[in-house]
Amino acid sequence: xxxxxxxxxxxxxxxxxxxxxxxxxxxxxxxxxxxxxxxxxxxxxxxxxxxxxxxxxxxxxxxxxxxxxxxxxxxxxxxxxxxxxxxxxxxxxxxxxxxxxxxxxxxxxxxxxx
Amino acid sequence: xxxxxxxxxxxxxxxxxxxxxxxxxxxxxxxxxxxxxxxxxxxxxxxxxxxxxxxxxxxxxxxxxxxxxxxxxxxxxxxxxxxxxxxxxxxxxxxxxxxxxxxxxxxxxxxxxx
Numbered sequence: 001x002x003x004x005x006x007x008x009x010x011x012x013x014x015x016x017x018x019x020x021x022x023x024x025x026x027x028x029x030x031x032x033x034x035x036x037x038x039x040x041x042x043x044x045x046x047x048x049x050x051x052x053x054x055x056x057x058x059x060x061x062x063x064x065x066x067x068x069x070x071x072x073x074x075x076x077x078x079x080x081x082x083x084x085x086x087x088x089x090x091x092x093x094x095x096x097x098x099x100x101x102x103x104x105x106x107x108x109x110x111x112x113x114x
Numbered sequence: 115x116x117x118x119x120x121x122x123x124x125x126x127x128x129x130x131x132x133x134x135x136x137x138x139x140x141x142x143x144x145x146x147x148x149x150x151x152x153x154x155x156x157x158x159x160x161x162x163x164x165x166x167x168x169x170x171x172x173x174x175x176x177x178x179x180x181x182x183x184x185x186x187x188x189x190x191x192x193x194x195x196x197x198x199x200x201x202x203x204x205x206x207x208x209x210x211x212x213x214x215x216x217x218x219x220x221x222x223x224x225x226x227x228x
Contacts, residue, residue: 004157031214040123042204042218043158050214090157094214103216105157 003027004106006091012112013081021076021109023091029104030096032074034058034066037088037108046089049074050096081113116141116209120219127195128227135190135222137179137205144210147188149179152202152221161203164188175199197228 004025013019023032031050035043045058047066055066063085067075078085091106117140127133139145149161162173169181179190188205205219 035218037221040220042118042120042220044218045215048215092158096214103160105159107155107157 004091004093004104006089006106006109008109009107010110010112012114014114015082017081019078019081019111021078021089021091021111023074023076023106025072025091025093025104027093027095027104028071029093030071031094032068033092033094034064034074034076035090035092036060036085037090043090046076078111078113081111083113085111086113087111116145116207116217118205118207118217118219120203120205120222122222123220124223124225126225126227129197130194131226133190133192133195133199133224135203135205135224137188137190137219138186139188139205139207139217140186141207141209142186146208147179147181148206148208148216149173149177149188149190150204150206150218152204154201158204161190195224195226197226200224200226 007022033048034046037043044060046064049055049068052068065077089109094103119138121136147164150158151161152158162171164171164181172178177192181188202221202223204221206216
């Protein structure tokens with residue numbers, strides 16, 4: 001089993017719909033992150049969480065919200081999806097005890113908003 | 115805020131050709147530098163990293179990168195590419211004022227022709 005699991009792997013949704021992307025991890029890491037990947041723009045940080053009670057906005061948080069239900073689970077929601085949110089979304093985890101050394105990425109969720 | 119530039123968006127090489135992918139960053143302080151690889155349909159994996167010491171770092175699969183502080187660069191090299199190196203490559207920077215956060219470049223898509 002993967003250390004960082006994202007569901008779903010692919011999703012097509014309509015404009016205006018609410019959608020949730022889920023991420024769970026078995027690494028025991030305390031920190032979790034959501035990135036989106038767009039061609040030519042690399043990965044941009046949406047939200048991050050350093051522990052269950054800590055949620056922080058990243059570079060491009062508008063239109064997104066998150067929930068850290070447990071140390072192992074970090075969900076990303078699009079309250080009202082729009083076409084320019086079509087992208088590949090990655091969840092990542094890291095361990096504060098390892099500092100910058102131990103990022104682990106999930107396999108990604110490809111989201112298409114039509 | 116720091117930024118990371120990868121000037122080559124697409125590179126096509128024949129097998130056995132030499133590879134050099136450029137990466138430049140904009141932060142003037144202390145940095146930690148990374149190269150990640152994303153094979154088709156897979157998550158990001160760490161190729162190599164630089165924290166301190168010898169500016170020439172060796173990673174997995176025959177890749178190496180050289181940190182040139184005066185040029186704010188961390189270029190990735192491989193003397194002889196293989197078809198299996200076809201992937202997207204991302205440079206990432208962690209600045210000493212950014213905690214545990216990574217800033218990614220836009221990525222370089224490499225295609226190796228057999």
